[in-house]
Amino acid sequence: MQFGLFSVGDVTMDPTTGRTPSEGERIDAMTQIALKAEEVGLDVFATGEHHNPPFVPSAPTTHLAYIAAKTEHLKLSTATTLITTTDPVRIAEDYAFLQHLSGGRVDLMMGRGNTGPVYPWFGKDIRQGVPLAIENYHLLRRLWREENVSWKGQFRTPLQGFTSTPRPLDGVAPFVWHGSIRSTEIAEQAAYYGDGFFHNNIFWNIEHTAQMVGLYRQRFEHYGHGDASQAIVGLGGQAFMAQTEAEAKRVFRPYFDNAPVYGHGPSMEDFTRQTPLTVGTPEMVIERTLSFADHVGDYQRQLFLMDHAGLPLEMVLEQVEILGREVVPVLRKEFEARRPAGVPSEPPTHTSLVAQGEGSPHRMVVTSPVVIAQQDQKQKEMATQ
Amino acid sequence: MTRSVVVISAGLSQPSSTRLLADQLAAATRSAVGGRGESVDIEFVELRELAVEMAESMVSGGRPTPALSAAQRRVAAADGLIAVTPVFTASYSGLFKTFVDLLDKDALTGKAVLVAATAGTPRHSLVLEHAMRPLFAYLRAIVVPTAVFAATQDFGGESDLDARVHRAAGELAGLVVAERTGVAGFAQGDEEPGPLGPVTDFTELLRGHDGG
Numbered sequence: 001m002q003f004g005l006f007s008v009g010d011v012t013m014d015p016t017t018g019r020t021p022s023e024g025e026r027i028d029a030m031t032q033i034a035l036k037a038e039e040v041g042l043d044v045f046a047t048g049e050h051h052n053p054p055f056v057p058s059a060p061t062t063h064l065a066y067i068a069a070k071t072e073h074l075k076l077s078t079a080t081t082l083i084t085t086t087d088p089v090r091i092a093e094d095y096a097f098l099q100h101l102s103g104g105r106v107d108l109m110m111g112r113g114n115t116g117p118v119y120p121w122f123g124k125d126i127r128q129g130v131p132l133a134i135e136n137y138h139l140l141r142r143l144w145r146e147e148n149v150s151w152k153g154q155f156r157t158p159l160q161g162f163t164s165t166p167r168p169l170d171g172v173a174p175f176v177w178h179g180s181i182r183s184t185e186i187a188e189q190a191a192y193y194g195d196g197f198f199h200n201n202i203f204w205n206i207e208h209t210a211q212m213v214g215l216y217r218q219r220f221e222h223y224g225h226g227d228a229s230q231a232i233v234g235l236g237g238q239a240f241m242a243q244t245e246a247e248a249k250r251v252f253r254p255y256f257d258n259a260p261v262y263g264h265g266p267s268m269e270d271f272t273r274q275t276p277l278t279v280g281t282p283e284m285v286i287e288r289t290l291s292f293a294d295h296v297g298d299y300q301r302q303l304f305l306m307d308h309a310g311l312p313l314e315m316v317l318e319q320v321e322i323l324g325r326e327v328v329p330v331l332r333k334e335f336e337a338r339r340p341a342g343v344p345s346e347p348p349t350h351t352s353l354v355a356q357g358e359g360s361p362h363r364m365v366v367t368s369p370v371v372i373a374q375q376d377q378k379q380k381e382m383a384t385q
Numbered sequence: 386m387t388r389s390v391v392v393i394s395a396g397l398s399q400p401s402s403t404r405l406l407a408d409q410l411a412a413a414t415r416s417a418v419g420g421r422g423e424s425v426d427i428e429f430v431e432l433r434e435l436a437v438e439m440a441e442s443m444v445s446g447g448r449p450t451p452a453l454s455a456a457q458r459r460v461a462a463a464d465g466l467i468a469v470t471p472v473f474t475a476s477y478s479g480l481f482k483t484f485v486d487l488l489d490k491d492a493l494t495g496k497a498v499l500v501a502a503t504a505g506t507p508r509h510s511l512v513l514e515h516a517m518r519p520l521f522a523y524l525r526a527i528v529v530p531t532a533v534f535a536a537t538q539d540f541g542g543e544s545d546l547d548a549r550v551h552r553a554a555g556e557l558a559g560l561v562v563a564e565r566t567g568v569a570g571f572a573q574g575d576e577e578p579g580p581l582g583p584v585t586d587f588t589e590l591l592r593g594h595d596g597g
Contacts, residue, residue: 130590135596138591138594142596149596150596184581185585188585188586188590192588192591203446208449215579261445261446262444262446262448263444265441265443266441266445271445274448371588374588
């Protein structure tokens with residue numbers, strides 16, 4: 001199983017000191033957090049993508065390439081890549097380039113973004129959010145998998161005999177996750193292609209998360225990619241830890257009370273009951289995280305949000321240290337102990353996808369045996385008419 | 386088959402005249418449905434009790450909270466809705482609107498709704514026609530023709546409030562017990578959706594977007 005961090009990259013004032021980091025300090029903090037993740041044995045660092053203050057990460061591949069150059073094992077990912085407003089040609093080329101630089105340590109999570117105006121800023125219409133996500137991703141798959149792409153869609157200038165460059169490392173496209181909170185269309189999209197599904201559950205109750213993951217698993221099986229239990233699932237999490245629960249609460253409470261998104265609203269006690277946030281001892285975080293699998297089934301990737309709400313860098317690094325040294329080793333052991341046979345431990349990696357060979361489904365644009373059979377049937381009917 | 390009606394009441398004091406009107410509308414609806422040979426379960430949602438959860442949900446990204454989610458599920462599942470608000474500053478109250486704002490945009494589509502309001506003076510009565518009716522029309526609900534307004538003075542002395550309550554309840558009952566038209570499986574929106582709502586097959590979603 002893979003464990004890691006995902007960062008929104010917000011520039012937020014530390015409510016205990018009144019100090020706001022500069023953009024440069026925040027970018028550097030994200031880098032140091034990623035490097036700490038590798039140092040303490042975590043597997044993944046995923047950066048957000050935003051194009052408005054108070055967020056810094058507008059250029060994910062630039063940042064991930066820099067981190068790649070300073071690490072050896074860390075997998076570099078996104079949370080999320082804006083598939084709606086970014087030209088799929090740019091995504092295809094940027095991330096293939098990053099694959100080459102990082103030796104294949106790349107995967108991506110597609111998302112539609114959480115800022116309405118990002119659509120008009122990039123010349124798109126928010127009412128087309130889901131169709132954009134569908135069309136752009138299908139084009140992205142073709143760009144990574146076909147040498148010569150001729151394309152005419154609804155949203156982008158047509159392409160004639162276009163080859164995106166560089167080609168994906170070893171001819172194998174990066175693995176893709178689709179991130180969604182409420183949109184069933186996105187769970188359906190992930191299931192259709194046999195891609196991963198990441199439910200960003202950090203503001204949601206586990207019952208809702210279980211329904212969304214359940215839908216994805218059921219549709220994954222429907223499209224013939226395997227048993228529902230074998231679908232590739234990722235979840236979010238949020239934690240703040242100290243030696244005692246009381247101490248964790250004391251230190252974290254001012255950050256909680258003033259946090260963007262949920263500050264000045266629910267009490268920390270209600271929020272920890274109703275969402276994955278755990279404020280307490282490492283043992284409490286272990287117990288809470290293990291309980292996710294009781295609701296959504298055994299899964300493959302767990303990302304934690306650790307660096308938000310104005311927490312100073314030293315405090316975040318300390319948290320990542322506790323996560324990597326005390327929490328994750330136990331989680332690895334316990335999750336593997338409970339995992340049924342036949343349920344993959346890890347999401348596909350570059351190495352495992354290369355090992356599947358030339359004829360592997362991953363190398364096809366449409367991978368579902370059910371859909372392929374339907375298409376063949378239709379072609380036969382056309383031929384006999 | 387027992388029908389279900391949910392009454393949402395946005396009164397703030399206890400007891401409130403808004404709840405008093407809601408009780409009368411509920412009782413009249415019960416007897417109007419009964420008069421048609423059917424029975425009805427009537428549940429009350431007091432928005433006052435959800436005020437804090439609604440505020441918390443709004444300022445934490447629409448995060449669902451337990452009591453609010455339960456009320457939203459009851460409203461979505463009901464055959465009919467009785468919506469009663471006090472008039473505040475020339476319109477429905479903020480508490481009332483907050484609950485409506487937090488409903489799923491499709492939760493009331495095609496649902497029979499009786500709108501009602503209370504105020505200190507009868508001069509506010511057009512709030513029902515100028516604020517409540519358009520609000521529910523926007524949500525594609527079917528608002529019954531008679532809207533019921535009760536000013537303080539209607540609760541005593543000569544008043545035709547009772548007649549209006551019964552006329553409106555009769556109209557609501559008619560819609561609530563109406564047989565569904567269309568042959569099962571053929572009418573649009575007939576199939577029972579899962580907890581996440583209807584799911585469209587991806588082959589359908591991809592149509593026209595595969596670049597071919």
